[in-house]
Amino acid sequence: MNNPASASLRLASTMLVLRDGPQGMEVLMVRRAERQGDRSSGAFVFPGGTLDPQDRELTSLCHGLSESQAQSRLAVPADGLAHYVCGIRECFEEAGLLFAYRQDGSALNLQGLAPSDLTALRQALRQGSEGLKQLCERWDLRLAVDRLVYFSHWLTPLGLPKRFNARFFVVQAFEGQQALHDSVETMEHRWVRPVDALQPDSGIKLVHATGRTLESISGFANVQACLAHASAQTSIPCIFPRMATVAGVIRPVMPDHPAYETIGEQDPEGLGHVTLSLQEYVQGGGRA
Numbered sequence: 001m002n003n004p005a006s007a008s009l010r011l012a013s014t015m016l017v018l019r020d021g022p023q024g025m026e027v028l029m030v031r032r033a034e035r036q037g038d039r040s041s042g043a044f045v046f047p048g049g050t051l052d053p054q055d056r057e058l059t060s061l062c063h064g065l066s067e068s069q070a071q072s073r074l075a076v077p078a079d080g081l082a083h084y085v086c087g088i089r090e091c092f093e094e095a096g097l098l099f100a101y102r103q104d105g106s107a108l109n110l111q112g113l114a115p116s117d118l119t120a121l122r123q124a125l126r127q128g129s130e131g132l133k134q135l136c137e138r139w140d141l142r143l144a145v146d147r148l149v150y151f152s153h154w155l156t157p158l159g160l161p162k163r164f165n166a167r168f169f170v171v172q173a174f175e176g177q178q179a180l181h182d183s184v185e186t187m188e189h190r191w192v193r194p195v196d197a198l199q200p201d202s203g204i205k206l207v208h209a210t211g212r213t214l215e216s217i218s219g220f221a222n223v224q225a226c227l228a229h230a231s232a233q234t235s236i237p238c239i240f241p242r243m244a245t246v247a248g249v250i251r252p253v254m255p256d257h258p259a260y261e262t263i264g265e266q267d268p269e270g271l272g273h274v275t276l277s278l279q280e281y282v283q284g285g286g287r288a
Contacts, residue, residue, distance in 0.1 A: 009155065011079065012166040013087035014048030016151065016213070017097060018223045019173040024193050025222050027214070028179055029204070030094055030186035043205045044190070044197070046213070047097075048166070049090040054129030055082040058089070061136050063101055064146025073150050074167055075236075084145040087169050089132050093125060095189060096180030098132075099148070099171060100141040108141060109176030125182065147171050149230040152216070154209050155240040157252055158270025168213060170230050172223050194218040208241065208252045211287065242267075244274045246281045257284040 017028040029044040059067065059081040070080025092098045100108045113121065120138060124131030135141065148169040156163035181189040190204075194214040197204050206214070220226040241252035242263040250272035253260055259276055267273040282288050 009163050009165040011051040012164040013083050014046050014166055014168045015087045015091045016046050016170045017173050020222050025220055026191040026193055029190050029192055030181055031188040033185060033187050040207045043207050045210050047091040047094040051082055051086045052129050055085040058085045058133055061143050062145045063142035083167050084148050088143050089129060094182055094186045097177050099144040101144050103140045107174045111176040149227055151230045153236050153238045155238055157241045157243045159243050243270050243272045244276050245272045246276050247278045
């Protein structure tokens with residue numbers, strides 16, 4: 001339980017889909033469905049989810065990145081490409097965007113599809129990995145994993161019922177594709193400037209990792225600047241928050257907080273047994 005790399009962690013991928021808007025860079029966010037017992041219920045998140053066993057079967061359809069290259073970039077011993085495939089599949093299922101190339105190497109444009117192709121697309125959205133595979137084979141597509149830039153790595157804190165070992169990728173939206181939430185897992189979608197999503201009066205509920213990620217990209221003027229920054233990273237640390245009780249509420253504490261090591265020593269199970277005042281929490285870098 002004390003090991004943050006515990007086998008209980010679920011491998012996951014998250015996609016920060018970016019575009020340049022009239023007032024600056026925007027990121028696509030989707031609102032999760034309201035579900036009892038889900039701590040991120042109703043929150044706005046980036047498209048993403050856990051690796052599906054069938055994601056491995058789609059790696060043969062990837063373009064521009066080998067398994068060894070993917071493993072090296074993510075520093076994983078296996079399933080490197082499956083992480084990239086997972087991000088593309090989840091973005092397709094939750095937001096209707098498909099990062100893929102046509103046979104001639106052009107980026108997939110979904111505008112002006114024939115009725116039969118629209119039907120196939122909608123069926124594939126409902127069928128997950130299998131539907132995506134059939135769509136790629138029918139249209140002779142290759143998954144554009146080379147467009148995804150590895151950005152960050154998060155582990156869910158100990159003590160929470162569901163824990164994820166998640167890789168975050170940034171990618172520029174393809175022209176000729178329109179986001180569409182699925183109305184099952186996601187109930188709404190928005191293109192929003194990161195700085196606007198972070199405003200207290202935005203009406204956007206955020207979980208901790210999402211808020212921190214928005215903060216990390218809020219200073220980029222455009223998509224190319226963000227992608228250039230992500231591409232230039234030579235090493236990506238694992239971000240593993242710990243939990244403490246702050247003003248009666250259990251909150252995540254980041255690794256750079258002065259109390260981080262103390263929390264690990266005094267509460268190795270992550271049950272929130274260490275108490276911090278709100279002033280201590282905020283002065284150390286916590287978000288009020």
